[in-house]
Amino acid sequence: xxxxxxxxxxxxxxxxxxxxxxxxxxxxxxxxxxxxxxxxxxxxxxxxxxxxxxxxxxxxxxxxxxxxxxxxxxxxxxxxxxxxxxxxxxxxxxxxxxxxxxxxxxxxxxxxxxxxxxxxxxxxxxxxxxxxxxxxxxxxxxxxxxxxxxxxxxxxxxxxxxxxxxxxxxxxxxxxxxxxxxxxxxxxxxxxxxxxxxxxxxxxxxxxxxxxxx
Amino acid sequence: xxxxxxxxxxxxxxxxxxxxxxxxxxxxxxxxxxxxxxxxxxxxxxxxxxxxxxxxxxxxxxxxxxxxxxxxxxxxxxxxxxxxxxxxxxxxxxxxxxxxxxxxxxxxxxxxxxxxxxxxxxxxxxxxxxxxxxxxxxxxxxxxxxxxxxxxxxxxxxxxxxxxxxxxxxxxxxxxxxxxxxxxxxxxxxxxxxxxxxxxxxxxxxxxxxxxxx
DNA sequence: AAGCCCGCTAGACGACTGGTCTAATTAGGC
DNA sequence: GCCTAATTAGACCAGTCGTCTAGCGGGCTT
Numbered sequence: 001x002x003x004x005x006x007x008x009x010x011x012x013x014x015x016x017x018x019x020x021x022x023x024x025x026x027x028x029x030x031x032x033x034x035x036x037x038x039x040x041x042x043x044x045x046x047x048x049x050x051x052x053x054x055x056x057x058x059x060x061x062x063x064x065x066x067x068x069x070x071x072x073x074x075x076x077x078x079x080x081x082x083x084x085x086x087x088x089x090x091x092x093x094x095x096x097x098x099x100x101x102x103x104x105x106x107x108x109x110x111x112x113x114x115x116x117x118x119x120x121x122x123x124x125x126x127x128x129x130x131x132x133x134x135x136x137x138x139x140x141x142x143x144x145x146x147x148x149x150x151x152x153x154x155x156x157x158x159x160x161x162x163x164x165x166x167x168x169x170x171x172x173x174x175x176x177x178x179x180x181x182x183x184x185x186x187x188x189x190x191x192x193x194x195x196x197x198x199x200x201x202x203x204x205x206x207x208x209x210x211x212x213x214x
Numbered sequence: 215x216x217x218x219x220x221x222x223x224x225x226x227x228x229x230x231x232x233x234x235x236x237x238x239x240x241x242x243x244x245x246x247x248x249x250x251x252x253x254x255x256x257x258x259x260x261x262x263x264x265x266x267x268x269x270x271x272x273x274x275x276x277x278x279x280x281x282x283x284x285x286x287x288x289x290x291x292x293x294x295x296x297x298x299x300x301x302x303x304x305x306x307x308x309x310x311x312x313x314x315x316x317x318x319x320x321x322x323x324x325x326x327x328x329x330x331x332x333x334x335x336x337x338x339x340x341x342x343x344x345x346x347x348x349x350x351x352x353x354x355x356x357x358x359x360x361x362x363x364x365x366x367x368x369x370x371x372x373x374x375x376x377x378x379x380x381x382x383x384x385x386x387x388x389x390x391x392x393x394x395x396x397x398x399x400x401x402x403x404x405x406x407x408x409x410x411x412x413x414x415x416x417x418x419x420x421x422x423x424x425x426x427x428x
Numbered sequence: 429a430a431g432c433c434c435g436c437t438a439g440a441c442g443a444c445t446g447g448t449c450t451a452a453t454t455a456g457g458c
Numbered sequence: 459g460c461c462t463a464a465t466t467a468g469a470c471c472a473g474t475c476g477t478c479t480a481g482c483g484g485g486c487t488t
Contacts, residue, residue: 224465255466256465256466256467256468257466257467257468258465258466258467258468259465259466259467262464262465262466
């Protein structure tokens with residue numbers, strides 16, 4: 001009955017299940033059996049949809065970034081806010097979702113980058129393209145924020161928007177990594193504060209309504 | 215003949231061999247066999263020196279941080295330089311050693327943090343204490359640099375030295391992570407430039423020739 | 429309507445590696 | 459020679475990824 005070459009149902013279900021498990025335990029530490037058992041899918045099906053574990057990981061990352069970029073796009077274009085407000089909302093969201101124990105909201109880029117980039121060239125490329133696109137998207141918003149006056153002109157004097165976006169993304173990557181170590185939100189709060197500084201914003205005047213609850 | 219309770223020779227040899235291999239491939243992806251074969255040590259011996267693979271990883275990280283902190287201490291106290299110069303030399307060294315393919319100079323904190331902190335509580339604690347001590351040491355040098363005038367007073371107006379050190383360390387952590395993805399030095403160069411900005415230093419004026427005292 | 433086709437499921441199986449532990453071997457001091 | 463402790467060899471089984479054959483079952487062709 002299904003004429004579509006991509007059988008989205010089961011395949012996507014394996015992907016979703018795998019994302020949660022691998023996001024929690026890593027790539028090498030998780031076996032196919034564990035994912036397949038959790039998904040209720042027999043092993044035979046797996047190799048119908050994916051040619052290998054590596055190909056599965058590749059698809060996993062690809063899907064993750066597609067989804068992430070879509071969410072980011074939405075957040076950076078939400079109506080009724082300046083571009084600077086949208087950017088800060090993006091990072092506030094990052095801060096609030098990544099601090100330690102979110103079950104499924106784990107950032108696969110943070111979790112898998114170090115492990116996978118030395119393990120699989122194909123997965124590394126997906127990681128590279130994904131992060132590159134995120135940074136490019138942030139740079140675009142930074143430029144727009146300078147243009148609409150919600151970020152001071154002085155930020156563009158220091159360097160290109162792409163450089164700034166790169167720095168900020170890497171700052172948050174590192175903060176998330178350290179948050180995994182400390183298991184608290186201190187690293188992410190530090191990153192949030194540093195973001196203000198790097199954007200030449202007054203840290204005392206909040207652009208967004210921050211929620212500072214534990 | 216050896217009365218010392220810790221048999222350092224073989225044990226340390228396993229540790230050294232393991233550090234290179236695990237630094238390259240990760241923790242879960244490497245089996246004891248691989249390390250032991252490379253070290254020329256029979257498998258049975260392993261469990262004489264370490265109670266488990268986890269305990270081995272714990273000792274590995276502990277040794278790594280001890281060594282790293284000693285090197286850092288040396289670099290941050292080298293004679294004939296201001297504290298700011300020493301700090302920048304620390305980061306310049308980081309930039310030059312971590313950009314992609316250093317065989318044994320891999321930073322275990324970057325490589326293992328994400329993978330291990332969800333896998334082993336004991337290893338996570340070592341990671342936490344190690345990074346904490348590094349940050350504290352950096353904060354100490356930042357304070358000294360403000361005191362000796364090699365960093366402008368304005369940096370202490372923005373927040374505590376510990377906050378700044380935290381931000382900078384996380385920035386470099388994230389830059390190293392992204393450098394693993396991109397396999398070039400662009401992320402680390404961006405971090406270096408951002409470090410100047412966060413320290414309120416003029417990016418165009420190299421610190422090595424400026425000796426303006428307060 | 430009958431038959432076929434093929435996407436998909438099912439899970440046993442192979443060859444191998446994982447970490448762990450017991451039992452044997454070695455070596456040293458007396 | 460023995461006794462004790464340090465060290466090693468290898469068995470152990472659960473687990474790994476990936477293969478392979480068998481068969482279900484819905485939709486198309488004729």
